[in-house]
Amino acid sequence: MDKLIIKQSPPLKGEVVISGAKNAALPLLMTSLLTAQPCRYSNVPQLRDISTTQALLKDLGVGVEQQEANTVLLHAAELTSDTASYDLVRTMRASILVLGPLLARLGKANVSLPGGCAIGARPVNLHLEGLEKMGAVINVDEGYVRASVDGRLKGARIFMDIVSVGATENLMMAAALADGETVIENAAREPEIVDLANCLNSMGARISGAGTDKIRIHGVETLNGCDYRVLPDRIETGTYLVAATVTGGHIKCLNAAPETLDAVLSKLQQAGAVITVGKDWIELDRTQTPLTAVKVKTAPHPGFPTDMQAQFVALNAVAHGTGVITETIFENRFMHVPELQRMGAEIALETNSAVSKGESKLKGAPVMATDLRASASLIIAGLVAEGETHISRIYHLDRGYEAIERKLGGLGAKVSRASE
Numbered sequence: 040m041d042k043l044i045i046k047q048s049p050p051l052k053g054e055v056v057i058s059g060a061k062n063a064a065l066p067l068l069m070t071s072l073l074t075a076q077p078c079r080y081s082n083v084p085q086l087r088d089i090s091t092t093q094a095l096l097k098d099l100g101v102g103v104e105q106q107e108a109n110t111v112l113l114h115a116a117e118l119t120s121d122t123a124s125y126d127l128v129r130t131m132r133a134s135i136l137v138l139g140p141l142l143a144r145l146g147k148a149n150v151s152l153p154g155g156c157a158i159g160a161r162p163v164n165l166h167l168e169g170l171e172k173m174g175a176v177i178n179v180d181e182g183y184v185r186a187s188v189d190g191r192l193k194g195a196r197i198f199m200d201i202v203s204v205g206a207t208e209n210l211m212m213a214a215a216l217a218d219g220e221t222v223i224e225n226a227a228r229e230p231e232i233v234d235l236a237n238c239l240n241s242m243g244a245r246i247s248g249a250g251t252d253k254i255r256i257h258g259v260e261t262l263n264g265c266d267y268r269v270l271p272d273r274i275e276t277g278t279y280l281v282a283a284t285v286t287g288g289h290i291k292c293l294n295a296a297p298e299t300l301d302a303v304l305s306k307l308q309q310a311g312a313v314i315t316v317g318k319d320w321i322e323l324d325r326t327q328t329p330l331t332a333v334k335v336k337t338a339p340h341p342g343f344p345t346d347m348q349a350q351f352v353a354l355n356a357v358a359h360g361t362g363v364i365t366e367t368i369f370e371n372r373f374m375h376v377p378e379l380q381r382m383g384a385e386i387a388l389e390t391n392s393a394v395s396k397g398e399s400k401l402k403g404a405p406v407m408a409t410d411l412r413a414s415a416s417l418i419i420a421g422l423v424a425e426g427e428t429h430i431s432r433i434y435h436l437d438r439g440y441e442a443i444e445r446k447l448g449g450l451g452a453k454v455s456r457a458s459e
C-alpha cells in the first residue's frame with residue numbers, strides 16, 4: 040500500500056490546472072446506459088472512481104474506449120447484464136447511480152447496496168422511493184436492490200424530504216426515458232446536477248429547472264449519444280486554494296469554474312486571502328495578509344460544501360483566533376480531527392462542530408487517511424507542520440484527486456509517494 044510523505048514546504052506558488060469534476064463525471068458516464076448510441080466524454084479525470092465506473096459499465100456490456108488520457112468513448116449498443124455486483128459497488132457509493140438508468144433502459148436492475156463508510160450511514164431510501172413513485176417494484180434482498188417495472192417508468196411528482204445529490208441524479212436519469220412528466224421537488228441544486236441535465240438535454244432529453252429546487256423532466260422515448268465536456272472540479276479547486284491560503288502562498292487555478300465556488304471563496308476571503316477571478320481562473324494571494332480562523336456551517340448548494348469541510352478544519356487549526364466548523368450533512372465526517380490532533384492541532388469536537396483554539400504549532404506525525412477529503416486536510420496540515428508527515432491509506436486520495444503529487448509539487452510543495 041502506498042503512503043504519502045509531506046515535508047514542511049514553502050508557501051505554494053505558481054499555476055495549477057484543474058481537472059474535470061469527479062462528482063460530475065461519475066453520473067455523466069452513467070448516461071451512456073440510457074442510449075444505444077456512442078457517447079464521448081472529455082475532461083474526465085484519471086481517478087480510481089472513474090476506473091471503477093468504467094469496470095462497472097463494462098460488466099453491464101458497455102463498450103469502453105479510452106481515446107486520450109482524459110477522453111473516453113462509451114457505447115452501450117446492447118446491455119448484456121442488469122446486475123451491478125457487490126465486488127464493484129462496495130468500493131464506490133456512486134455505483135448506485137446505475138439503478139435509474141438500468142431500470143429505464145432494461146426495465147430491470149439488480150444493484151448491490153453500497154455499504155456504510157467512514158463519513159456516515161448514507162442510506163439510499165430516497166433513490167428507491169422516487170423510483171417506486173415512477174412505478175418500479177423494488178425489493179431489497181440479500182444485500183441487493185432488485186427493481187423491475189412493467190413497461191416504461193411513469194412520470195411522477197416526487198418530493199424529497201432531504202436534499203440528496205445522488206437521488207436527484209438517479210431520478211433525473213430514470214425520468215429522462217419515462218412516460219410523461221416527472222417533477223422533483225426539493226431537488227439538489229449542485230453544479231454537478233446542472234452539468235448532468237445539460238448533458239442529458241444534449242442527448243435529446245427535456246429537462247428544465249436544474250440548478251433550482253424544482254426540476255421538471257418531460258420523458259422521451261429514446262435518447263441520442265453525446266459529446267460532452269465534464270465541468271471543472273470545484274472541490275479540487277477549493278482544496279488547492281485552501282493549501283495556498285494556509286501556507287501564505289500565491290497561486291492561480293486554471294481551467295476552473297469560479298461561479299461554482301461562491302461559498303468557499305467568500306470564506307477564504309474572510310480567512311485573509313486576496314482573490315481575483317476571471318472567466319475560468321481563480322488567483323489567490325495570501326503573501327501579505329494574516330490568516331484568521333473562520334466560522335463555517337455545511338449546507339446543500341449554494342451553501343458551503345461538506346466536501347470542503349475537512350480542509351477548513353486544517354486551516355482553522357493554524358489560523359489566528361477561535362474557529363468553528365459545523366457539519367450538517369453527514370453524521371460522522373470528523374475522522375480527520377483525531378489525526379490532526381496527533382499532529383498537535385488543538386481542536387475540540389462538540390456534537391457536530393469542530394472548535395479550534397487557533398495557532399496550533401503542528402508537528403509531522405504518522406497519520407491515517409480515513410476518507411477522501413480527510414486525506415486532503417492531512418496534506419494541508421502536513422505542508423505547514425514542522426518535519427515530516429506520513430499519511431497512510433492514501434487509496435482514499437486516489438479516488439478523487441488527479442495527479443496530486445505532481446500538481447502540488449508544481450506549486451513547490453514537498454510531497455512524495457512511497458510504498459509502506
Ligand SMILES: CC(=O)N[C@H]1[C@@H](OP(=O)(O)OP(=O)(O)OC[C@H]2O[C@@H](n3ccc(=O)[nH]c3=O)[C@H](O)[C@@H]2O)O[C@H](CO)[C@@H](O)[C@@H]1O
Binds near residue numbers: 160163164206227
Ligand atoms: C459522487 C458524489 O456526487 N458524491 C457527493 C454526493 O454524495 P451523495 O449523493 O451520496 O450525497 P447525498 O446528497 O445523497 O447525501 C446528503 C444527505 O442525504 C442523506 N440521504 C441521501 C440519500 C438517501 O436516499 N437518503 C438519505 O438520507 C445522506 O445520508 C446525507 O446525509 O453529495 C454529497 C453531499 O454534497 C457529497 O459529499 C458527495 O461528495
Ligand SMILES: C=C(OP(=O)(O)O)C(=O)O
Binds near residue numbers: 133
Ligand atoms: C464523499 C465524497 O465522495 P463519494 O460520494 O463518492 O463518497 C467526496 O467526493 O468527498
